[in-house]
Amino acid sequence: MPRTHTSSFRIEFGDCDPAQIVFYPNFFKWMDIAALHFFNACGIPSWRETKAERGIIGAPLINASAKFVSSATYPEPIEVDTSVAEIRGKSFVLRHVIRRGDTVLVEGEEIRIFAIEDPADPKRIKAVPIPEDILAQWV
Amino acid sequence: MPRTHTSSFRIEFGDCDPAQIVFYPNFFKWMDIAALHFFNACGIPSWRETKAERGIIGAPLINASAKFVSSATYPEPIEVDTSVAEIRGKSFVLRHVIRRGDTVLVEGEEIRIFAIEDPADPKRIKAVPIPEDILAQWV
Amino acid sequence: MPRTHTSSFRIEFGDCDPAQIVFYPNFFKWMDIAALHFFNACGIPSWRETKAERGIIGAPLINASAKFVSSATYPEPIEVDTSVAEIRGKSFVLRHVIRRGDTVLVEGEEIRIFAIEDPADPKRIKAVPIPEDILAQWV
Amino acid sequence: MPRTHTSSFRIEFGDCDPAQIVFYPNFFKWMDIAALHFFNACGIPSWRETKAERGIIGAPLINASAKFVSSATYPEPIEVDTSVAEIRGKSFVLRHVIRRGDTVLVEGEEIRIFAIEDPADPKRIKAVPIPEDILAQWV
Numbered sequence: 001m002p003r004t005h006t007s008s009f010r011i012e013f014g015d016c017d018p019a020q021i022v023f024y025p026n027f028f029k030w031m032d033i034a035a036l037h038f039f040n041a042c043g044i045p046s047w048r049e050t051k052a053e054r055g056i057i058g059a060p061l062i063n064a065s066a067k068f069v070s071s072a073t074y075p076e077p078i079e080v081d082t083s084v085a086e087i088r089g090k091s092f093v094l095r096h097v098i099r100r101g102d103t104v105l106v107e108g109e110e111i112r113i114f115a116i117e118d119p120a121d122p123k124r125i126k127a128v129p130i131p132e133d134i135l136a137q138w139v
Numbered sequence: 140m141p142r143t144h145t146s147s148f149r150i151e152f153g154d155c156d157p158a159q160i161v162f163y164p165n166f167f168k169w170m171d172i173a174a175l176h177f178f179n180a181c182g183i184p185s186w187r188e189t190k191a192e193r194g195i196i197g198a199p200l201i202n203a204s205a206k207f208v209s210s211a212t213y214p215e216p217i218e219v220d221t222s223v224a225e226i227r228g229k230s231f232v233l234r235h236v237i238r239r240g241d242t243v244l245v246e247g248e249e250i251r252i253f254a255i256e257d258p259a260d261p262k263r264i265k266a267v268p269i270p271e272d273i274l275a276q277w278v
Numbered sequence: 279m280p281r282t283h284t285s286s287f288r289i290e291f292g293d294c295d296p297a298q299i300v301f302y303p304n305f306f307k308w309m310d311i312a313a314l315h316f317f318n319a320c321g322i323p324s325w326r327e328t329k330a331e332r333g334i335i336g337a338p339l340i341n342a343s344a345k346f347v348s349s350a351t352y353p354e355p356i357e358v359d360t361s362v363a364e365i366r367g368k369s370f371v372l373r374h375v376i377r378r379g380d381t382v383l384v385e386g387e388e389i390r391i392f393a394i395e396d397p398a399d400p401k402r403i404k405a406v407p408i409p410e411d412i413l414a415q416w417v
Numbered sequence: 418m419p420r421t422h423t424s425s426f427r428i429e430f431g432d433c434d435p436a437q438i439v440f441y442p443n444f445f446k447w448m449d450i451a452a453l454h455f456f457n458a459c460g461i462p463s464w465r466e467t468k469a470e471r472g473i474i475g476a477p478l479i480n481a482s483a484k485f486v487s488s489a490t491y492p493e494p495i496e497v498d499t500s501v502a503e504i505r506g507k508s509f510v511l512r513h514v515i516r517r518g519d520t521v522l523v524e525g526e527e528i529r530i531f532a533i534e535d536p537a538d539p540k541r542i543k544a545v546p547i548p549e550d551i552l553a554q555w556v
Contacts, residue, residue: 012453013295013296013449013453013463013475017291017294017296018352019199019264020465021199023171025165025167025168032162032164032431033429033430048157060207061163064205064207065203065204067201068200068201068202068203071199073465075457075463115158123159123212125160152336153307153442155434156431156433157430157435157437157491162431175353179353185291185353187540212326214324262465297474297475297532298540301449302478303442303443303445303446303449306442306445307442310441310442325435335436338436338438338485339485340484340485341485343483344478344482345480346479349477401490402488403438403488
């Protein structure tokens with residue numbers, strides 16, 4: 001469970017807003033990318049491949065939250081430490097700590113499920129149990 | 140306190156991801172815009188004007204969270220109902236309900252403060268008390 | 279050919295960068311949305327429906343360009359006037375004039391094709407002739 | 418003049434649209450970042466510092482264009498080769514070649530100026546001559 005993957009980013013000019021600091025939805029964008037890098041580090045391939053192999057189109061969010069601890073601006077390198085904090089039936093909690101060096105900027109959490117296209121309506125999605133082989137790596 | 144402002148958006152193709160649904164950080168972008176529209180509806184002008192008049196550069200986030208209830212895709216019109224849910228000293232809680240018609244898509248919450256540039260470091264920001272004239276409208 | 283469709287947007291705080299003006303890729307985002315609104319106004323449904331009906335997954339770009347005439351910032355309402363400027367075999371030229379009232383901000387041009395998934399590689403796309411019924415509206 | 422700086426990016430899931438390929442305004446976002454990395458490689462610091470030192474708030478666009486040669490999708494690493502192609506009085510042409518390995522994806526061009534805040538209207542900007550020390554590196 002304590003397996004942690006660290007993703008690195010660089011805050012760019014265009015990531016910041018007229019108040020000179022990161023436009024906050026971008027922190028969620030970095031968490032989303034960090035989640036994918038974490039999945040890849042756990043051996044899960046791209047959603048394109050999981051869709052072809054198992055019908056899984058992605059790991060959409062049930063809940064996302066972030067506590068903004070310190071502001072950040074460009075051009076600063078940042079890192080995101082991602083780990084599975086908890087398993088809750090079909091859903092799981094990813095914890096993301098976004099840091100600039102040792103300074104914590106954001107403490108984030110994403111609750112996700114693995115999803116397939118809803119057979120009843122291809123415009124919608126549907127949760128499936130966490131695949132055994134993935135779960136085996138996390139618990 | 141129950142004053143509610145409704146902002147309208149339209150989910151566009153480019154707001155959606157390869158899973159055909161809204162790329163989730165965009166929901167926070169809409170909440171951020173809805174917050175600004177709410178502030179404007181309460182008589183708060185643009186941050187450019189508040190900076191010139193009172194030094195306030197914006198209302199940055201302390202915390203943001205979203206519960207994703209239903210998925211959404213393009214081209215669908217959505218509405219965001221924004222209200223002040225709570226005052227907590229210098230911070231306040233904005234509640235955002237994102238709907239497609241009567242279907243709730245996202246239940247969001249933003250905890251914000253009003254901020255000035257940190258006199259000690261213009262790259263950083265600093266909280267100030269909620270201005271009396273604004274507070275008077277909310278409680 | 280002179281059929282023009284006008285789309286309306288509002289420049290938001292988060293669309294602007296630390297120089298206080300619109301982060302320029304956003305002008306292309308608005309052109310892309312304006313192109314879709316133009317297509318819809320011409321009777322072309324969403325790409326989801328065209329994919330189901332004719333295999334057409336979208337109208338990807340061959341070329342995009344913009345001349346930035348005046349800068350713009352938030353909170354300003356803008357309008358985009360979109361029309362077909364030229365047909366060139368499988369491709370066509372969309373002209374976008376982005377205005378704030380009577381002030382031209384951007385003169386943009388997109389050269390697009392209609393595309394299907396490449397049968398040889400579903401990760402890639404392939405141009406198809408402009409469908410007759412669409413062409414009939416434009417010439 | 419042939420000084421070329423190469424910036425590296427990774428196409429992420431959220432950079433792609435429902436047609437499974439890069440949402441095209443993102444290519445301009447990468448060109449913008451590549452331009453800044455190029456400026457930094459030429460010894461130009463962040464716009465925050467140039468503003469404090471010389472009043473220059475950035476190098477806004479006069480014109481931007483892109484020829485889309487090959488489509489791209491996630492998760493693919495890409496590189497952008499940036500160089501000054503031409504000097505035209507106060508403006509200069511940046512050439513960006515976006516590649517996936519040896520495959521050219523986009524041939525882009527940005528015409529930029531160096532700008533200060535317009536003394537007559539701080540919401541607008543104004544071109545200044547290319548500073549001698551920067552020009553000396555480019556010609």
